[in-house]
Amino acid sequence: MKEFTLRERMTMARQTMPEQPPGERRANFSEVNLGFTAGLAVLEAQRCLMCSRTVCIDGCPVGVQITEFIDLVAEGDFDGAAKVIKRDNSLPAICGRVCPQEDQCEGACVLARKGRPIAIGALERFVADYERLNGLMTAEPPSVRSGKAVAIVGSGPAGLACATDLAKQGHDVTVFEALHALGGVLTYGIPEFRLPKEIVQAEVAQLEKLGVAFVTNAVIGMIDTLDDLLGEEGFDAVFVGVGAGLPRFPNIPGENLIGVYSANEFLTRVNLMKAYRPDSETPVYDVAGKRVAVFGGGNTAMDASRTALRLGAEKVAIVYRRSEEEMPARNEEIVHAHHEGVEFQMLTNPVEFLGDDEGFLTEMRLQAMELGESDDSGRRRPVPIAGSEWTEGVDMAVVAIGNSPNPLLPKTAADLEQTTRGTLVADDETGRTTKEGVFAGGDIVTGGATVILAMGAGRRAAASIDDYLRGGVWESKPAGVPV
Amino acid sequence: MCIFEILEARDLAPDVRYLRIKAPKIARRRKAGQFVIVRATPDGERIPLTIADSNAEDGWIALIVQGVGKTTKIVNLLEAGDAIRDVAGPLGMPSRIERFGTAVSIGGGVGTAIAYPTAVALKEAGSYVISIIGGRNSSYVLLEEEMRAVCDEVYPTTDDGSYGYHGFVTDKLTDLISERRHLDFVLAIGPIPMMKAVAEVTHPHGIETVVSLNPIMVDGTGMCGGCRVVVGEETKFACVDGPEFDAHQVDFDLLARRNRAYADFERRRDDEMDPECVIGRSHTAPGATS
Ligand SMILES: Cc1cc2nc3c(=O)[nH]c(=O)nc-3n(C[C@H](O)[C@H](O)[C@H](O)COP(=O)(O)OP(=O)(O)OC[C@H]3O[C@@H](n4cnc5c(N)ncnc54)[C@H](O)[C@@H]3O)c2cc1C
Numbered sequence A: 001m002k003e004f005t006l007r008e009r010m011t012m013a014r015q016t017m018p019e020q021p022p023g024e025r026r027a028n029f030s031e032v033n034l035g036f037t038a039g040l041a042v043l044e045a046q047r048c049l050m051c052s053r054t055v056c057i058d059g060c061p062v063g064v065q066i067t068e069f070i071d072l073v074a075e076g077d078f079d080g081a082a083k084v085i086k087r088d089n090s091l092p093a094i095c096g097r098v099c100p101q102e103d104q105c106e107g108a109c110v111l112a113r114k115g116r117p118i119a120i121g122a123l124e125r126f127v128a129d130y131e132r133l134n135g136l137m138t139a140e141p142p143s144v145r146s147g148k149a150v151a152i153v154g155s156g157p158a159g160l161a162c163a164t165d166l167a168k169q170g171h172d173v174t175v176f177e178a179l180h181a182l183g184g185v186l187t188y189g190i191p192e193f194r195l196p197k198e199i200v201q202a203e204v205a206q207l208e209k210l211g212v213a214f215v216t217n218a219v220i221g222m223i224d225t226l227d228d229l230l231g232e233e234g235f236d237a238v239f240v241g242v243g244a245g246l247p248r249f250p251n252i253p254g255e256n257l258i259g260v261y262s263a264n265e266f267l268t269r270v271n272l273m274k275a276y277r278p279d280s281e282t283p284v285y286d287v288a289g290k291r292v293a294v295f296g297g298g299n300t301a302m303d304a305s306r307t308a309l310r311l312g313a314e315k316v317a318i319v320y321r322r323s324e325e326e327m328p329a330r331n332e333e334i335v336h337a338h339h340e341g342v343e344f345q346m347l348t349n350p351v352e353f354l355g356d357d358e359g360f361l362t363e364m365r366l367q368a369m370e371l372g373e374s375d376d377s378g379r380r381r382p383v384p385i386a387g388s389e390w391t392e393g394v395d396m397a398v399v400a401i402g403n404s405p406n407p408l409l410p411k412t413a414a415d416l417e418q419t420t421r422g423t424l425v426a427d428d429e430t431g432r433t434t435k436e437g438v439f440a441g442g443d444i445v446t447g448g449a450t451v452i453l454a455m456g457a458g459r460r461a462a463a464s465i466d467d468y469l470r471g472g473v474w475e476s477k478p479a480g481v482p483v
Numbered sequence B: 001m002c003i004f005e006i007l008e009a010r011d012l013a014p015d016v017r018y019l020r021i022k023a024p025k026i027a028r029r030r031k032a033g034q035f036v037i038v039r040a041t042p043d044g045e046r047i048p049l050t051i052a053d054s055n056a057e058d059g060w061i062a063l064i065v066q067g068v069g070k071t072t073k074i075v076n077l078l079e080a081g082d083a084i085r086d087v088a089g090p091l092g093m094p095s096r097i098e099r100f101g102t103a104v105s106i107g108g109g110v111g112t113a114i115a116y117p118t119a120v121a122l123k124e125a126g127s128y129v130i131s132i133i134g135g136r137n138s139s140y141v142l143l144e145e146e147m148r149a150v151c152d153e154v155y156p157t158t159d160d161g162s163y164g165y166h167g168f169v170t171d172k173l174t175d176l177i178s179e180r181r182h183l184d185f186v187l188a189i190g191p192i193p194m195m196k197a198v199a200e201v202t203h204p205h206g207i208e209t210v211v212s213l214n215p216i217m218v219d220g221t222g223m224c225g226g227c228r229v230v231v232g233e234e235t236k237f238a239c240v241d242g243p244e245f246d247a248h249q250v251d252f253d254l255l256a257r258r259n260r261a262y263a264d265f266e267r268r269r270d271d272e273m274d275p276e277c278v279i280g281r282s283h284t285a286p287g288a289t290s
């Protein structure tokens, strides 16, 4: 911090992270962002004003000690910086890549007012990568064992974070995952070009070193119910982190035509099943030279549209019923999508899909929207403009309008209370559900949210599970989440 | 990680294999009508296969596999002692089992294998069970002996008359109806045109009819919606809401079209699959052998 005066720091430019050029990257699945070099990271860290009122930390959902880690980066102690972050965030290499920083730490940064917030996400990513690539990640199973066993259902960020803390506290942890691969949305949803799977695998490997056992192909509710886990399987507590994996459809005519996908299906085929590789065993609709429309405005829509481009689509448009301003996606993804050539068709909504005799999608009927009054989320509600319908040709459509909680597990546990939205009722601080010994967190409780919130919920639940296992008292006072 | 060892593998018909797989947990939990998702190789596809039989005490499940696509053909090259990489299940809703006066179980080709556990369960529930086993020719009449051991009447039928009743399963069913037999329930499992034809025969007589649908699936847990079928104007996910549905409500034409979604891909893949390269693949695939 000695090099620059406060005044100099206030005027220095924000360092930009190197990335693959748009023309190149739109034809490959390698990571778009290349990450800071050590030099860039130090320069960027030296820009930090080290405010005494740390508004950035207030902006972080899990309270990462941002100024403390940035100070260490500025001094070149990258490993030390990584360890500081890990006190509060167990998945920094992932969160550095996928957090909506502009709404959190970077949005709160005082330099944001000048449009030059500290690149906290890029720094977080840099130190976590530094730690991983230099073999500095540590994981020692504690020698003192608690003698208690915990089952974690779901291997997304909520489950992985919960497993990490419980394993460090000396409990025997087993993670049950329905799919054949671990990581939840990080693996089947978010594409390789935004989050390399190698990073998720490194996190899983860390957990294995901590002594966590993983059971894939285990669909809890079908093979074992929660009662089985707590009964004959001998677990003392269960954490449910099954995410919000049920795709919503617009409920319009023609949505079952071939070529109309949920984003979950399209992304699962490409990411989890590797359909982007020429020798893949799993097919995906062949979009080479074709027209694609993606419906929605979140990260999922950005991921689906950019995936379609990389599969060789001729034209890809994001069709969204509000304006770009209201899009919930991360800014960076919206910018990247623009640069790569995704078209943005705003204030537009589908009303019907049309197909040929073989059942393949050929056209869509769209409708223009305008923004009316604000709704509960504070965003202006889109209203259809009467008589504005028109038809456009399209070969593949991806519906990315959100996911609901998957009812598969909750349905098999009658004493697990749900809200009318299908989410589980669980205390926000402790993760305790209405069923004794069962905790929950992540998207299954909040509905589709973010990686950092899921991770934070997993960690709070781990602390509360530890309490419960050591004290043995079940005090359930679910907050009665408003429905 | 679990290892799903193959305990027994034998041919039932040309291209149709019976596989007995060690899967103690699934064997204990599964009910008639449920299925598993199988992945045979490290980068293999996920395919649904109905559980044809199981034994909870000995800890095995049986699958009957028709080699139609690349994955099923690879699975059918496996022998006792080999292992299957991933088997997830049981999945789907169990069959509705009740004591019906007279129930008819109709199976076409490998569909008989899928109908078999439900026929057993219907019998155990106290129904009088008639089994119609349809095959293109005599070699595709499956599980006749097994069906005879549990059902009250068994009628093999062949399209070419090479064995049993000469005609389609629907012809035999029509005969039963015109003999004024009172039928309370029909379960039909087989190719889509067969299930559709059975539904058309039973509909005017108001006979409750259930079919088991086989849409393309990926996860089998309700996560992707790839298995969408339309039943009574409503979209359902076959992997979690089914696979069995009221035959009189199913949009069979839609199902048939959607199942052709990747026909081009399959064709290309089949061309690549001359027998030699298939054998090479299955032997080099780590995880496919134990
Ligand atoms: C395409 C896409 C892009 C996204 N991009 C971002 C982003 O950029 N930034 C961000 O912050 N968030 C993003 N999100 C949201 C974020 O991924 C989720 O909020 C987060 O993953 C939720 O974590 P989770 O642990 O609650 O659940 P999940 O990640 O959904 O994991 C749940 C796991 O449980 C398993 N499971 C489900 N049912 C069972 C069962 N019965 N038995 C056993 N296992 C079961 C599932 O297979 C899954 O692996 C994105 C989401 C999607 C779909």
Ligand code: FES
Pocket: B216, B217, B218, B219, B220, B221, B222, B223, B224, B225, B226, B227, B228, B237, B238, B239, B240
């Ligand atoms: S197979 Fe994915 S939802 Fe049914």
